[in-house]
Amino acid sequence: MDFCALDFETATHERSSACEMGVCIVQDSKIVETKTWLIKPPSFPYFNPYNIDIHGITPDDVKHAPTFDEIWYEVEEMMYGTLMIAHNASFDAGVLRGCLDHYGMFTPKLNYLCSIQLAKKSWNYLPRYGLKHLAEYHQIEFKHHRAGDDAEACAKISLLAFEKLFLLSNEEVHESMKLKIKKL
Template sequence: MNSPLPSENKPLKYAALDFETAYWGPANACSLGIVVSNGKEIVDEWYHLIRPMTLKFDAGCMKVNGIHPEDVAEEEPFPFFWDEIARRLEGTIVFAHNARFDMGVLASALDFYHLPDIHFRYGDTVVLSRKLWKDMENHKLNTVAENLGFSFNHHQALDDARACEYIVRKALEETGLPSVEALMKETGQNLKRFAVKRGERKLAT
C-alpha cells in the first residue's frame, strides 16, 4: 500500500490578516485583524485598534479606514499585542490581499520596536485571484470577495481579513486541492518567507 502524501496527513490550516494604517511611514499600524481557518470555516479570529508611534494621522488614511487619532489615543502600542499576534502567525501560512503592503507594515513594526523575528510563509490573494478568476473587472479585495458571494465592511481590518480568508477557501473549493501549498503550486506561485530587514526604518518627522 502506498503511504499517504504529507498533505493528506497534515490538517489544513492557514491565516489571513489585514492592517489599517494611520500615515505613510514606519510604525504606522492603527488596527489589525487576523483570522485562522481550517479551509472550511474560521476557527479563530483576533482584532484590535493599535496606537501608532505618532498621532499625526494622514487625511487620506483616515478617509479610507475611518480611524482617527482620538480612536486610538488610549490604545496600547504594537508591542503590547505581540504575543497574541505571534502565536497566531508563527509557523503557519499567511495570506493578505496585496501582501507586500501588509508584510511591510508588520516588518516595520518588528524592526521599529525591536521585536523578535517570526517565522512563516505567505501568499497574496491578489495574485491568486488574478490566476483563478481572470474575467473579473478588477481584483480589488471588495470586487473579488463580493463576486464570490461574500459581503463585508471594506477597510475594517477584521472584515478584510475574513474576506481574504474566504477567497482562499473558495480557491481551494474550486480547484479541489488538498492544501494551500498545492494551491499555490497549481497557480504557479511560490510561498514567500517573511523576513525583516533590521535597522533600516526610522520614524518619519
C-alpha cells in the first residue's frame, strides 16, 4: 500500500490561504516520512482570528516562511504518483487547488480519497467520524489542527481501515473505493 496523507491549515476562509501544510508518506503500508511546512499565505499579515483560534498559527509564526509556490515542487516530488488521502478531502483538495490557481501553477493529475469515507466503510457503527474522534477510538495521540500531526493521524487511520477492509494493495483500494476516489 503506497499513498500520501495531506493536511492544510488556513489563515482565512480563502482556499488559497494555506499557512501550514503536512504530508505523510506511506510506502509498503509503513509510514516512512512526515514533513510539515509553515507557509506565508497571500493574505499575510492578515489572519482571521477564528482560524488562529483553531490552529494557533499566527502571522508572527510565518513571517519568515516560504510562500506555497516556493515549497510546492518539493511537495509534488514527495507525492508523485501516489494516491492522496485527506480527512475531509474536499477541503484539502480545495486548498491545494486554490493555492495552485493563485500562483498560476499546473494542477497535477492526482487521485484522492477522503479518509472519512474510508472510516465510514470500515467502522459503520461509530457515532462520529471527525479526525479527533477516530484518533481517540484507535488510541492515536496527535496534536489536532497542526498539519503534520493531522496528516500522520489520517495515514494511521487509513492504514487501520485498509486492514479492517482486507485491502492489501492500491489496486484493491481503487476497486473497493472507486466511486469515492476523485480527481484533483
